[in-house]
Amino acid sequence: MTPSSFTLPRRGLYALTPDDAGDIDTLVARVLAVVAGGAALVQYRDKSAPDAERRSRAAALVQACHAAGVPLIVNDSVTLAAVTGAAGVHLGRDDGPLADARAALGNRAIIGVSCYDSLARARDAVAAGADYVAFGSVYPSATKPGAVRCPLEVIAAARAELPVPIVAIGGITPENASAVVAAGAGLLAVIGALFERGDGAAAARAFAPAFT
Numbered sequence: 001m002t003p004s005s006f007t008l009p010r011r012g013l014y015a016l017t018p019d020d021a022g023d024i025d026t027l028v029a030r031v032l033a034v035v036a037g038g039a040a041l042v043q044y045r046d047k048s049a050p051d052a053e054r055r056s057r058a059a060a061l062v063q064a065c066h067a068a069g070v071p072l073i074v075n076d077s078v079t080l081a082a083v084t085g086a087a088g089v090h091l092g093r094d095d096g097p098l099a100d101a102r103a104a105l106g107n108r109a110i111i112g113v114s115c116y117d118s119l120a121r122a123r124d125a126v127a128a129g130a131d132y133v134a135f136g137s138v139y140p141s142a143t144k145p146g147a148v149r150c151p152l153e154v155i156a157a158a159r160a161e162l163p164v165p166i167v168a169i170g171g172i173t174p175e176n177a178s179a180v181v182a183a184g185a186g187l188l189a190v191i192g193a194l195f196e197r198g199d200g201a202a203a204a205r206a207f208a209p210a211f212t
Contacts, residue, residue: 008131011040011211014189015031015034015039017046018192027061034201034204037204038205041073043073044075055083058081062087071088073110075092076092081105089105089112093116116135117151131165133164134189135150135155135168138152139171139172143191144170150170155180165187167188168188169188169189174207178209178210188207
């Protein structure tokens with residue numbers, strides 16, 4: 001299978017799945033709830049499940065999200081993105097060269113890169129062909145309590161200089177989202193404030209004012 005062709009949204013809510021999302025049917029239902037609430041992009045992020053289970057989960061999410069018209073990308077694994085037909089992949093520092101991901105997934109795939117607090121890394125990623133660059137943790141994060149912190153000033157500098165969408169991640173909530181967007185982030189990557197608040201659709205809708 002090859003990645004589906006989707007246009008990367010430049011603004012909006014970017015939902016990342018939690019590790020404790022339940023069985024496949026529950027995971028899909030929870031993700032579709034946040035999509036119904038307005039999530040424009042979804043990432044399957046799973047650091048704990050066995051490989052076979054991750055493949056089944058990713059395939060189910062690809063089918064559900066793409067049917068809903070929202071691109072689903074996979075965290076870390078180019079191979080998993082390729083075999084499930086995901087819209088793309090998100091690469092961290094240890095996930096291999098972007099050029100290899102592009103060769104495996106094709107020119108239409110969405111490829112994002114974690115840049116932490118480094119504008120220099122973001123410049124290099126854009127030069128290598130990244131479709132978006134991600135900065136964070138912007139605020140303290142329960143998902144990654146030891147993550148590097150990224151000041152909003154770095155996001156503002158990236159927005160002023162780089163042509164691709166800027167993603168912010170880490171501790172983002174409806175209460176602080178507007179400040180992050182004002183700094184220059186087009187996409188807000190969120191886990192806890194979406195999936196730990198009961199009604200996923202309502203949790204997603206709570207972010208809408210940040211983009212108006």
